[in-house]
Amino acid sequence: MLHVNNISKAFATGRRRIKVLKDISFYVEKGEIVALKGKSGSGKTTLLNCCCGLESPDSGKVICSGIDLKTLSAGQLSRFLRTKTGFVFQQGNLLSYLTVSENISFPLHLNGEKANNIKSRVSELLAIIGMEEAKHALPSGLSGGETLRVSVARALSHKPEMLFADEPTASLDTATGKSVLSLIRDLSRMQKSTVVFSTHDPELLSMADRVLELKDGELKE
Numbered sequence: 001m002l003h004v005n006n007i008s009k010a011f012a013t014g015r016r017r018i019k020v021l022k023d024i025s026f027y028v029e030k031g032e033i034v035a036l037k038g039k040s041g042s043g044k045t046t047l048l049n050c051c052c053g054l055e056s057p058d059s060g061k062v063i064c065s066g067i068d069l070k071t072l073s074a075g076q077l078s079r080f081l082r083t084k085t086g087f088v089f090q091q092g093n094l095l096s097y098l099t100v101s102e103n104i105s106f107p108l109h110l111n112g113e114k115a116n117n118i119k120s121r122v123s124e125l126l127a128i129i130g131m132e133e134a135k136h137a138l139p140s141g142l143s144g145g146e147t148l149r150v151s152v153a154r155a156l157s158h159k160p161e162m163l164f165a166d167e168p169t170a171s172l173d174t175a176t177g178k179s180v181l182s183l184i185r186d187l188s189r190m191q192k193s194t195v196v197f198s199t200h201d202p203e204l205l206s207m208a209d210r211v212l213e214l215k216d217g218e219l220k221e
């Protein structure tokens with residue numbers, strides 16, 4: 001489902017050049033839930049972004065959902081991102097001027113889904129995340145945990161093959177973080193999405209099938 005082959009990435013800051021990813025390879029099977037751990041600055045975000053095509057590695061190859069990301073044009077990449085992948089960001093990143101329901105349905109509209117299908121999918125997701133009563137609320141009125149739940153529903157609304165979540169629980173206490181991760185796990189199991197999430201909370205690692213650790217630019221299982 002996700003093949004990462006010998007990717008490297010360096011950033012130049014002033015006169016220094018930091019090698020953030022050094023010849024990294026790993027494979028994630030369909031339906032697996034993999035956690036990526038590592039200290040702040042170890043390169044988790046950079047690696048996740050390279051895995052989904054938001055950043056390109058300096059060398060090496062990423063095959064995500066059967067597609068070699070290097071071969072995609074900009075237009076093909078944006079189509080790939082909105083149909084095959086979903087994202088959850090640390091702060092949720094909901095669109096502030098859209099309601100809870102509208103945020104959840106956003107990817108479905110982008111993908112040209114029929115109005116009836118959108119309506120039933122949004123109702124189904126609101127029930128799963130337990131937020132039917134807040135469906136007309138704007139993000140500014142939601143707690144951190146609620147924001148993340150809506151963000152998870154949005155990321156999985158179009159049943160993407162791959163879900164990437166970059167420290168989805170970093171702004172939450174451990175208990176709320178666990179409930180958001182359970183939601184990610186249950187929803188993705190239900191629709192057979194493959195998940196890679198990053199975290200630096202050791203308590204959340206047990207929620208993954210497998211843990212990878214980034215250290216000094218290298219990956220350890």
Ligand SMILES: Nc1ncnc2c1ncn2[C@@H]1O[C@H](COP(=O)(O)OP(=O)(O)OP(=O)(O)O)[C@@H](O)[C@H]1O
Nearest residue numbers: 011012013020038039040041042043044045046047
């Ligand atoms: N666009 C960029 N330009 C220059 N340096 C960058 C850039 N993006 C990341 N870096 C550097 O690469 C290293 C890894 O950053 P990255 O954000 O991937 O780490 P992280 O593990 O996600 O950290 P955190 O846990 O704090 O989110 C850091 O030293 C960072 O300063």
Ligand SMILES: [Mg+2]
Nearest residue numbers: 044045046166
């Ligand atoms: Mg990061």
